[in-house]
Each structure stands twice: as structure tokens, then as C-alpha cells.
Amino acid sequence: MKMTTAQIDRACGVLVATAAGDALGAPYEFGPPRGPELEVAMVGGGGFGWAPGEWTDDTSMAMAIAEVAATGIDLRDDAAQDAIVARWYEWSRTATDVGNQTRSVLGTVGRMGLSAANALTASRELYERTGHAAGNGSLMRTAPVALVYLDDEDALVEAAGTLSALTHFDPDAVDGCILWCCAIRHAVLTGELDVRVGLRHLDAERRALWTD
Numbered sequence: 001m002k003m004t005t006a007q008i009d010r011a012c013g014v015l016v017a018t019a020a021g022d023a024l025g026a027p028y029e030f031g032p033p034r035g036p037e038l039e040v041a042m043v044g045g046g047g048f049g050w051a052p053g054e055w056t057d058d059t060s061m062a063m064a065i066a067e068v069a070a071t072g073i074d075l076r077d078d079a080a081q082d083a084i085v086a087r088w089y090e091w092s093r094t095a096t097d098v099g100n101q102t103r104s105v106l107g108t109v110g111r112m113g114l115s116a117a118n119a120l121t122a123s124r125e126l127y128e129r130t131g132h133a134a135g136n137g138s139l140m141r142t143a144p145v146a147l148v149y150l151d152d153e154d155a156l157v158e159a160a161g162t163l164s165a166l167t168h169f170d171p172d173a174v175d176g177c178i179l180w181c182c183a184i185r186h187a188v189l190t191g192e193l194d195v196r197v198g199l200r201h202l203d204a205e206r207r208a209l210w211t212d
Contacts, residue, residue, distance in 0.1 A: 006191065007150075010187065011147050018059055022059045065145060088106055088167075089106050123166055127169035133169055134173045137168060150188060150189060153201075157181075160178045171206065178201055178202070179202075
């Protein structure tokens with residue numbers, strides 16, 4: 001699709017702000033909420049000893065999605081998802097921090113074989129075994145998906161939900177990624193923030209839950 005200069009600026013801002021905001025918040029992870037009385041600065045540190053300006057696992061995983069998407073492949077294709085899972089796994093082997101749920105799934109994939117199908121199986125089995133697998137890890141990496149499908153919201157919904165389920169099978173995590181990607185797409189195209197714009201893509205019961 002042909003984009004205006006403003007839309008291109010906002011699309012670039014999605015990726016830049018993902019990394020910058022992540023790096024800004026990294027030293028404060030697991031700490032109290034930051035309010036006006038608590039300084040927020042690009043200082044690094046925190047529980048994992050981040051360097052100033054260093055992002056966390058969230059941006060690292062988002063970069064894998066963005067890099068695969070940049071090849072022009074459809075993120076809904078098996079080959080694209082296999083490539084993403086392989087990148088996630090290789091990154092996880094030396095990463096400073098990997099979320100517990102993601103680490104569990106990728107560890108299983110490492111033993112089963114590097115494929116999206118195996119990741120989905122491991123993710124589903126973890127969800128079925130624990131009953132709670134709705135962490136925010138899949139949402140924090142999902143922004144690039146919105147940029148791939150600025151011209152096709154239905155495809156965005158499918159890709160966002162599928163990529164979420166590769167590590168976070170819980171429907172809440174899947175819905176969260178769909179809603180967030182739809183909101184990002186809407187913001188890039190219109191310059192307006194509407195976190196409810198994607199509600200129409202959920203079934204009635206799920207829509208009522210998220211509306212509440």
C-alpha cells in the first residue's frame with residue numbers, strides 16, 4: 001500500500017519506541033510502579049544488570065519477527081513461522097533473560113526439533129497442564145506483526161493470534177495480541193489511539209469479557 005509521510009513516520013516509531021521503551025523500563029522490571037515521585041531514566045542495571053540502552057527479551061523476540069517479515073514472506077506461512085521459532089531458539093541459548101513460559105516452550109522445541117508445529121504443541125501442552133499460560137510475553141513482542149498487515153486487517157488478526165500461540169496458547173494472550181496489533185495498525189493509519197478497534201474480531205463471549 002502507498003503510505004503518507006506521516007504514516008511512515010508512525011510505522012517507524014512503532015519499532016523505535018518498542019526498543020527504546022523496553023530499554024528505558026528494563027532496569028525497573030520487577031520493581032514498584034514508577035510514578036512522578038520515582039525517577040525514570042535510561043540508566044541500565046536492574047535484576048539482570050542491563051547496560052544503559054539495552055533492551056530485554058521482548059524486543060529481541062520482536063526483532064526476529066521483523067527480520068523474517070522483512071524477507072517478504074507471509075507470516076502466516078509455515079516457513080515463516082519455522083524461521084521465527086528457529087531464531088527465537090538460537091537467541092534463547094545465550095540470552096540474558098527469557099520469560100519462564102517462553103523458556104519452557106523453546107526448551108521443548110530444542111529437544112523435539114525446531115519447527116512452529118512443535119512449538120505450538122509444546123505451548124498447548126503447557127497450557128493444558130498448568131491451566132494458566134496467559135503471560136504478557138507474546139504481546140510484548142507482537143508490534144511488528146501490525147506493520148506487516150497495514151493493508152489487510154483480517155490477515156493481521158490471523159498472524160497475530162498464530163504467533164502468540166506459539167509460546168502463549170492461552171486465549172487471553174491470543175486475544176491480547178489481536179487487540180494490540182489492531183490498535184497499532186489503526187494508530188499508524190489514522191494517528192488515533194483506539195484500543196477497542198479490534199473487538200469485532202473476537203467472538204461474542206470473548207468480546208464481552210474484554211469490553212468489561
